[in-house]
Structure formats: structure tokens, C-alpha cells
Amino acid sequence: MEQTPLPGIGVRHDLVTSSGRTVGVVSHRNGRRDLVLYDVDDPDSCLASIPLTDGEAEALADVLGASLMLGQLAGLRQQAAGLLTEQIALPAGSPFVGRQLGDTRARTRTSASIVAVLRDREVIASPGPSFVFEANDVVVAVGTREGLDGVTAILAGERDD
Amino acid sequence: MHSTTILLIEVGALLFALGMLGRLGRRVGLSPIPLYLLAGLAFGHGGLIPLSASEEFIEVGAEIGVILLLVMLGLEYSATELVGNLRAAAPAGLIDGLLNALPGAGFALLLGWDWRAALVLAGITWVSSSGVIAKVLGDLGRLGNRETPVILSVLVIEDLAMAFYLPLVTAVLAGVGLAGGAKALAVAVVTVIAVLVVAIRYGSTISKFMSVQDPEALLLSVLGLTLFVAGVAAELKVSAAVGAFLVGIALSGPVAHHATEMLSPLRDLFAAVFFVFFGLSTNPADMPPVLLPALGLAVLTMATKVLTGYLAAKRAGIALPGQLRAGLALVPRGEFSVVIAGLAVASGVEPRLAPLATAYVLITVISGPMLARLPDYQWFRTVVRRRMADRRRPVNPLPAGE
Numbered sequence: 075m076e077q078t079p080l081p082g083i084g085v086r087h088d089l090v091t092s093s094g095r096t097v098g099v100v101s102h103r104n105g106r107r108d109l110v111l112y113d114v115d116d117p118d119s120c121l122a123s124i125p126l127t128d129g130e131a132e133a134l135a136d137v138l139g140a141s142l143m144l145g146q147l148a149g150l151r152q153q154a155a156g157l158l159t160e161q162i163a164l165p166a167g168s169p170f171v172g173r174q175l176g177d178t179r180a181r182t183r184t185s186a187s188i189v190a191v192l193r194d195r196e197v198i199a200s201p202g203p204s205f206v207f208e209a210n211d212v213v214v215a216v217g218t219r220e221g222l223d224g225v226t227a228i229l230a231g232e233r234d235d
Numbered sequence: 236m237h238s239t240t241i242l243l244i245e246v247g248a249l250l251f252a253l254g255m256l257g258r259l260g261r262r263v264g265l266s267p268i269p270l271y272l273l274a275g276l277a278f279g280h281g282g283l284i285p286l287s288a289s290e291e292f293i294e295v296g297a298e299i300g301v302i303l304l305l306v307m308l309g310l311e312y313s314a315t316e317l318v319g320n321l322r323a324a325a326p327a328g329l330i331d332g333l334l335n336a337l338p339g340a341g342f343a344l345l346l347g348w349d350w351r352a353a354l355v356l357a358g359i360t361w362v363s364s365s366g367v368i369a370k371v372l373g374d375l376g377r378l379g380n381r382e383t384p385v386i387l388s389v390l391v392i393e394d395l396a397m398a399f400y401l402p403l404v405t406a407v408l409a410g411v412g413l414a415g416g417a418k419a420l421a422v423a424v425v426t427v428i429a430v431l432v433v434a435i436r437y438g439s440t441i442s443k444f445m446s447v448q449d450p451e452a453l454l455l456s457v458l459g460l461t462l463f464v465a466g467v468a469a470e471l472k473v474s475a476a477v478g479a480f481l482v483g484i485a486l487s488g489p490v491a492h493h494a495t496e497m498l499s500p501l502r503d504l505f506a507a508v509f510f511v512f513f514g515l516s517t518n519p520a521d522m523p524p525v526l527l528p529a530l531g532l533a534v535l536t537m538a539t540k541v542l543t544g545y546l547a548a549k550r551a552g553i554a555l556p557g558q559l560r561a562g563l564a565l566v567p568r569g570e571f572s573v574v575i576a577g578l579a580v581a582s583g584v585e586p587r588l589a590p591l592a593t594a595y596v597l598i599t600v601i602s603g604p605m606l607a608r609l610p611d612y613q614w615f616r617t618v619v620r621r622r623m624a625d626r627r628r629p630v631n632p633l634p635a636g637e
Contacts, residue, residue: 078384081320081391082311082369086379100379103492110379115620118557123376 088112107131129176132203139187160222161192162229164211169231176203183233184224186217245289249278253507264374266367266604268569269597271507275514276522276593286515293512299462300509301574302479303502306461308365308394309483310495314434317484320391327385327547328392334539336361342532351407352585358400359576359592360536364569364600365390371564371604375611382548382557386564389547397571398427398477404575405474408582423473430481442490450497457486457494458501476574506570513573514593516580521590529594537599537606540565555626556619560610567603572596 078086080100088098088110096112100123110120126134164171170178181187191198191205192212198205215225227233256274257267278286286293321328339360343353368390372378399420406419434441445456461482468478486494544562553561576592579585609615 079316079319080378080384081316081387082365083378083387086384088379098379104496108376108379112379116554116556118381118553119560120376120379123379 086110109134129203132176132181135181136187136200136202139181156218157216158219158222159189159214159216162213162215162222162226164207164209164213165230166209167231168207168229170207170229171209173207174203175201175205175207178225178228180215180225180228183228184217184221186215186221186225188213188215188225190214242289242292245286246292249274249286249289249293249511250504250507253511257507264604266370266567266569266600267507268364268367268510268573269600271510272514272573272593272597275511276517276519278511278515290515293508293515296505296508297512297577298475298509300502300505300507300512301476301577302461302465303498303505304509304570304574305476306457306465306479306483307495307498307502309480310486310491310498312391312394312484313487313491314431314438314484317391317395318431318435320388321395324385324388324392324547327389327543327550328396330546331389331393331543332361332396334543335536338536338539339532342528342535346528346587348585348588352579352588354404354407355575355579355584355588356591358404359568359572359595360532362393362397362568362571362575363390363540363565364567364571364603365394367567367569367600367603368564368607371567371607375608377560377564380557380560382544382551382553382561385548385551385553386544386561389543389565393571394480395427398480399423401474401477401575401578402472404578406472408578408584409472410582419472422471423477426473427477427481430485434485434487438485438487442486442488445486445490447489447493450493453490453493454497457482457490457498474578509577510570510573513577513580513589516577517589517593521587522594525587525591526594529591529598532591533595533598533602536568537566537602555623556610556616559619560607563609564607566599566606568596568599 075087075089078088080086084100084102086098086100088096090096095114096117098110098112098120100108100110102108105128107126109124109126111122111124113119113121175188178188189200190213191201191207192214193208193210213225213229215222217225224233253267253271253274256270260267260270336357340353340357342360343356344350348356368386372380372383372386377383402419402423403416407413407416409415411419445453447453461479464482465475465478468481469475483491541559541562544560544565545558548558548561572592573596576589576596579592580589610619
């Protein structure tokens, strides 16, 4: 992953895939981000520049990140990878009851992922950012010890950074 | 009482007309700057509708417009970014300065103007419009392109160079001669370096003084600080604009981010007033005689800008299509050329300078974004690709097929 500063605009991250294509993300300072795909014939220019909203970016990151993390988990003993899976009950009086998962910004803030939600003995796998929490939900999160503690604090409404 | 009412009517009608013009411009993909300049030409001395009561108000508004343009520019860059860029792209910046300032100066001397006017015209042809270029790059979806950081770093260096150039010009135009100019330049160099060092070391501490939590207080404190420092800088003869630019650089982090959001509407308002004011101070009757020289100068310096972008991109290892895109994107001159010309008009150094600068900016700012679009056309790509293929195989190694 290569990082290039764009003075006055933001920063660009790009990556050459093993198949030889280049993809990148332009993160604007005002919070906007564009997914860019580069031209094969002219690798300096982008073929497409796709603006993503917060929700779309998070959904995309979830799909790409969660499947990867679950795959890693299946192959590794949890402790060896430094990653833990934990069930965190949504505390009564949590500010996120009735609000969307995207609102917690848990992944951005703690880099731990919410991979599933248990509700009424049902498993809701890979909830999207527009998933709405209800009272008594139990969140399944994957991350480091620190990250999981962060998620617990966020859900309890004890962190607002 | 009566004059206040007329002032309200004039300013109101003017702003409304500008709003409509801006909307029209956006529809045809034109930057509002040339439209504002044309509006200014249409009003005022020798224009269609004279503005009597509001001229003084517009003059003050224009002054604030310049200050806001510069403080926003400073807010866009952090001190670390500026210094980092200076290291990486100094040769590109040097090429840019030489290739674009010298033709302007030479042209002025050729027209028989004195050296102070030549210094001013050099600045006018040197600085590309970062506002227009950033907008064009965004519109064409080129922000992710590999040549874009090259373009941006040329712009950053130009903007930083303004921090030295503006005090020099201000001093020279004030009639202190070359020695006085050198003194002003020295003061500017020391001030800018001091501000950069302080901003890098203590930027977060300075920014902590202003709370992000309270938007109203933040707006007032940033605007107040900017106007105050700009005023002090002007009093010290270091140019108000540079004072404002340095305030923008010194602020960083969340404060800078929020201040940018809150000052942008103000900047849009007063910058529009500034462009109109510049148009107002030009008599449309003076335009026709300078039109031809302006066109010649525009063609010459547009070509040198293309060459600048081409060389800068080449240095950064960009391929031919990207080199051409970088060159063509750098063509538009805009707000800073007008700011520089505005300084000269205020001092009355050369009567033909203002109409020439107006015509020059109009030509480059209108044709620039169109030229920037050129590399996206299919025929252009085909031509470039053919050139690249020729270059890879200078002699045709393939014998004719049987």
C-alpha cells in the first residue's frame, strides 16, 4: 500500500494487485472519499473515480475486511493471531439502542469489527452499517484486547471522541 | 439615511446579479471568476451602470476578499506539508518560476514599461490559479491520477513563493526602490521561516487556544486574528495578504478544518466583491488597445506553463499522456494574478497594466479549463499513443510482410 499526500486535498492510497491492476482510494480532507481504478493502457490516469458515502465505504470495508478476518480466524488459533472474539451485550440504556451500527463508527475508532449480532437466539451475520440495534442485542466482535474494550466502551456510551 | 438605502439597493442588486451569473457559469462549466470580472467591467467608470453609493463599501469588501483568499489558502496547507513539498519539488518550482515569470517581465520591458511594472507582470504570468485548477481536476475525476501530486506541488510552491513575492512587490510599488524592496524581502523571509518553525513545533498549542466546540466563537476569533495580523503586516509594509496567509499556515488540525468550513462562505462573498472591484477599476474603453498584446502574452505563457507541467511530470517519472495532462492543467491564471495586478493598480504604476491583466486573466481562465479537457478526447489519445509507439521503436525493425 503506497501513500501519497495531495496537498490541499487529502491523501491517496494505492495498491498494485498481483493481477497487475492498480486500485486506490483518495481520501479528501472534508471526509469525502473516492474509489479510483487505474487505466491499464495509461497507468498514470484513473479510468473511474467513484465517490463513496460513509455508509457505502463502511459496507464495502465490512465485506472486504470481515470475510478476510473470518477466514484468518478459521485457520489460526485465536490467541496466536493476537485476535479475540468476544460477545458483548448491549447494555441497558446504551445510546445506540434504536440507532444504526454505522453510527458507532466502531471499526474506525477501535479497528475491531462487529461480525455478527445475536438477537432472540438468532444469529445475524455480517450486519451492515444500516443495521439497527435493539435492546438486549448481543454483539459479536473480533479484534485485539484493546479494540474489544473500546467497542464495549462505545456501546456503553462511555466514549465520545 | 438616504445614502444607506441606495447602498443597500446597489449592493443587493449587484450580489444577486453575481449569483445568477455564477449559476449560469456553472451550467456551462465556466469558473465564476471571469464572469465576476466582466460584471465589474460592466459597472462603474465608463461602464453601463455607474455605482455611486457603494463604491467605498466595495473597496473595503475587496480588501477583505484578498485577505480571506489568502488565509483560506494558508489553511489548506499545513506547515509540514509546505516544507515537505519544498524539499521534494523545489526544482519543479524553480523551472515554473523561470519559465513563466521571465516571459511576463520581458514582455513588459518590450512594451516599454518601467521595471516595477515588469516585476508585477512577471508575477501575473507566473502564478496559476490553484482554486480553478483544483476544481477542474475534481470535475474531470483526475484527483487519483499520478500526475496530480506533481501539479499540486507546483501550485504549493507558487503559493509559498507569493509569501516572498508579495512583500517585495508591495515595497517596490510603495516607491522605496530596490534596496527597500530587498529589505522587505528579507523581513518576509525571516517572518515566513519563523512562522513555519513555530507552526511545525507549536501548531497544536496555538490551535488549542481556539475552541472547536463553539462555532460562533471560532469564526469570530479566527476572522479577528486574521484581519488583525493582516492589518499589522500592512502597517509594517509586509503586505496584508501575506499576514493572512501566515495565520492560515499557523493554524492546524481540527481548528483549521472547522475554520475552513466556516470561512468558505465568507470567502466566496468577499472574493466575488474583490473580482468585481478589480473589474470596476478598469475602464472598458481601455480594453481594446491591449487585447492583442494580452492575447500574445497569454499564448506565450500558456505554452510555457504546458512546458512546465511537462517537465515537472517527466521528472516525477510520469509517462507522456500524464506529462501533457499536467502541462495543460496548469494553464489557468486567476485569483492571484488579479491580486497582484490589484496592488499595481492601487499604486498607479502603469495605466495599461490593469486592462492588460484583466484581458490576460479572462483569456487564460476561460481557455485553461477547456485545454485541460483536451487529453480526454479520443483523437488526442490516439495521437499521443502513436507518438509513444514511435518513440519506443525509433526505426521500424519489422520487415515488410510477405
